[in-house]
Amino acid sequence: MPRVALVTGGTRGIGAAIAKALRAAGYTVAANYGGNDEAAQKFKAETGISVYKWDVSSFDACAAGVKQVEADLGPIEVLVNNAGITRDVPLHRMKLEQWAAVVNTNLGSLFNMTRQVIEGMRTRKFGRIINISSINGQKGQFGQCNYSAAKAGEIGFTKALAQEGAKSGITVNAICPGYINTEMVQAVPKDVLEKSILPTIPIGRLGEPEEIGRCVVFLASDDAGLITGSTLTANGGQYFV
Numbered sequence: 001m002p003r004v005a006l007v008t009g010g011t012r013g014i015g016a017a018i019a020k021a022l023r024a025a026g027y028t029v030a031a032n033y034g035g036n037d038e039a040a041q042k043f044k045a046e047t048g049i050s051v052y053k054w055d056v057s058s059f060d061a062c063a064a065g066v067k068q069v070e071a072d073l074g075p076i077e078v079l080v081n082n083a084g085i086t087r088d089v090p091l092h093r094m095k096l097e098q099w100a101a102v103v104n105t106n107l108g109s110l111f112n113m114t115r116q117v118i119e120g121m122r123t124r125k126f127g128r129i130i131n132i133s134s135i136n137g138q139k140g141q142f143g144q145c146n147y148s149a150a151k152a153g154e155i156g157f158t159k160a161l162a163q164e165g166a167k168s169g170i171t172v173n174a175i176c177p178g179y180i181n182t183e184m185v186q187a188v189p190k191d192v193l194e195k196s197i198l199p200t201i202p203i204g205r206l207g208e209p210e211e212i213g214r215c216v217v218f219l220a221s222d223d224a225g226l227i228t229g230s231t232l233t234a235n236g237g238q239y240f241v
């Protein structure tokens with residue numbers, strides 16, 4: 001039986017590339033999404049991958065969503081916590097809502113989602129949890145106190161849960177993509193992107209979503225059983241950890 005993989009934020013951007021890569025590697029894939037029905041339906045029509053709408057910042061919505069996916073496809077053995085948003089603004093102008101939206105969606109979702117699947121993984125003695133963090137959780141970024149804090153928190157969560165899961169065959173890893181060619185990065189003001197960001201990437205280009213998809217396929221595989229609690233940095237040399 002193919003393993004079941006669930007990708008949050010899996011119908012657009014990096015998440016869509018991850019979902020497609022896992023499907024190509026033989027997994028049965030479910031792609032969660034938060035709001036953009038049009039993009040989700042387009043993704044479903046193009047790929048045949050099942051899509052499920054719920055808000056990952058809500059614990060109860062995650063419980064209901066995971067229950068539905070498992071009823072349809074079977075127990076989730078690979079969870080990719082990818083869903084994330086930005087609300088970029090310097091702290092002295094940041095509103096509580098901008099802080100809360102980013103922290104609850106990007107970091108709160110790791111608890112909300114992983115809590116739903118961890119008991120089953122422990123019982124079955126196998127699991128792969130892959131958290132999509134960011135270069136900006138490693139180095140910080142002007143205008144992203146909310147996002148950088150949440151993404152750094154994902155790395156702490158990864159290291160703690162890796163210790164708890166090890167005896168049960170569950171690996172927990174983070175990937176820190178650099179600036180990847182997605183709508184999220186294209187939303188950065190053009191002059192900021194061209195003058196302040198692109199020149200700092202030694203390979204001279206943005207990453208492509210498929211490059212992160214391949215990292216996920218590796219970490220999800222049986223071959224990666226030795227790797228847990230790690231942070232895979234994929235940023236074209238922009239920042240070394």
Ligand code: CAA
Pocket residue numbers: 086088089090133134135136141142143144147177178179180184185188189192196
């Ligand atoms: N370091 C130091 N100073 C900086 C700076 C930086 N990185 N960026 C801007 N400043 C300074 C500017 O020089 C300017 O100073 P002066 O007033 O003295 O000229 C001042 O801060 C204001 O800058 P802006 O005009 O840009 O201010 P703004 O309010 O219009 O915009 C901002 C602020 C929204 C943070 C904008 O700069 C921005 O969008 N920056 C990009 C943030 C970014 O990289 N986000 C990543 C999004 S993609 C993502 O998050 C995916 C991922 O994981 C990588």
